[in-house]
Amino acid sequence: MSKRDYYEILGVGKNATKDDIKKAYKKLALQFHPDRNQGNKESEEKFKEVGEAYSVLSDDNKRAKYDRFGHEGLRGSGQGGGGFDFGGGSFDFGDAESIFEQFFGGSFGGSSRGRRSGAGNAHRRGNDLQISIKLTLEEISKETTKKIKINKFIKCTSCSGSGAKSISSVSKCSSCGGTGEIRTVQRSILGQFVNVSPCHACDGMGEVILEKCPLCGGDGRIRDEKTVNVTIPPGVSEGQYLTLSGEGNAGRRGGQPGDLIVIIQEKEHKYFNRDRENLYYDLQLSVSEAALGTEIEVPIIEGKVKLKVPSGTQPGKKLMLKDKGLPVLNGYGKGDLIIRISIWIPTKLSKKAKELFEQLESLDDTKPKSSEKGFFEKIKDRLFD
Structure with missing residues (x-):
């Protein structure tokens, strides 16, 4: 099934300003939010669709790629096993909910659906890393694989990312009851909002460590140098980037790893x-x-x-x-x-060369048909100026 045009989804024209796009998103996100349309799968899909359209059109880089190449410009070719793409990637309900929360500070009602249910793990996600690769035009003309070395956080080899010395060294957080979240309810003219924030007592983990891992100090990760194979499809351009999912820094205490962003540069x-x-x-x-x-x-x-x-x-x-x-x-x-x-055009001529040019100039078929100076006249002007 082909994707709908992002501008069409938000109901704006291709010349829409950022404010136009923001206003359109707010209106549609409120209209289709699942907590206002509980049990309505169509509204949930539209809410996700609106969020995806906004995530692209509100980003100058992604919008430029979309305007130039359409949906294909935001997707990779799926090769190389790295899960890379050109800034698009997969977009799920959690992403749509995250965008909504940036605008409204929470969600309607008291449901714990989507991204909110995994807030602790999302909070621990590792940082994305960014590198640049310089390519020759010869490399750009065909599929190219580059081996790059990066220094990054990896999962601790001693505690397998838990941060604890042993299983018995971990206890449920008493402040959040093990959820990793603190919830507060607010009322407004738009309805009831539930603000969800990470628990400060356990840093959103849902558990506290009684005895830390001696290798990572409770962080669940250590630094190491890794070699990554980057497969680059033919035809890439300066400034485009590839996303290698999961190749960034490991998350703290078992959190999901970030991504590796590879920015393309062209050699002269x-x-x-x-x-x-x-x-x-x-x-x-x-x-x-x-x-x-x-x-x-x-x-x-x-x-x-x-x-x-x-x-x-x-x-x-x-x-x-x-x-x-x-x-x-x-x-x-x-x-x-x-x-x-x-x-x-030579700047200096031998005597013989001058004579030959003068002979050519005297021939009718070497002169222009219009009043404009002819080719050999221009040469003569330059030589004898």
Whole structure:
């Protein structure tokens, strides 16, 4: 089933401002919140859908990718076993509830559904890590796997992440009764709100440690250097990023690990400039090559090819080698190699060369048909100025 357009979901246009998007989200989130529509699965799905649309359109980076590539721009190709994506990732009810709580500070009623039921574990989630990888255009032209070393928190090898010296060293928190949460109820014109916050006595864990693990000091994690394989799909661009789920820092005391964010950077190329999938190469011809035509060797990503330059080629002309550009990200086909022609005009001439140019200038078929100065007149002006 294909996803609906995010702008359509929020009922805003593609030129909508951040305020427009925020107002639309607030209205729809209140309308479809499951605590106002209990037992209505359709409302729950719409609530999640509205949250997902807002999470993308309120983020400048994600919105730019979505505007350019649609839903495909927010998803990875699913290869490499790393669960990576281009900033989109999976979006569940807990994510939608989290966004709602940022706006309204809680939830309707007293239900303990979705994200709130796992607040302690969410509180312990490890931090995301961020690195940059520089790629050549040759690497970008095909699937590339990079091995990178990162220093990060991993689960403690002594206590397996519990933070306790032994099982008997853990006791239920008396302040929260083991839930890891403290709940307060507030009433407003919108209804009853339940504010859920981590228990300060146990730091949201639901239990307290009586005797800490000697290796990690009760944190449940230690630092170590790990090697991660990053598989990068062909066609990526500068500034795009891949998310490797679970490859960030381990969470405290058994909490979920964070993600590893890999930001793509492009190395400057010796020959080519890039515009999306197309590559540009500047080719300089001599006067005689441009006038008579020639066959010349030019670079491409895979090596070199012969290019036929027709006679009478003018400065500024563009020649195209089809499908010699870069692959389309998450799509089919390739861009083109555009060759921009410039003419090399000598600044100094031998006596014989001057005579030959003057002879050419005297021929009728070397002169322009309009009042504009001709090619050889321009050369003459430059040589004898």
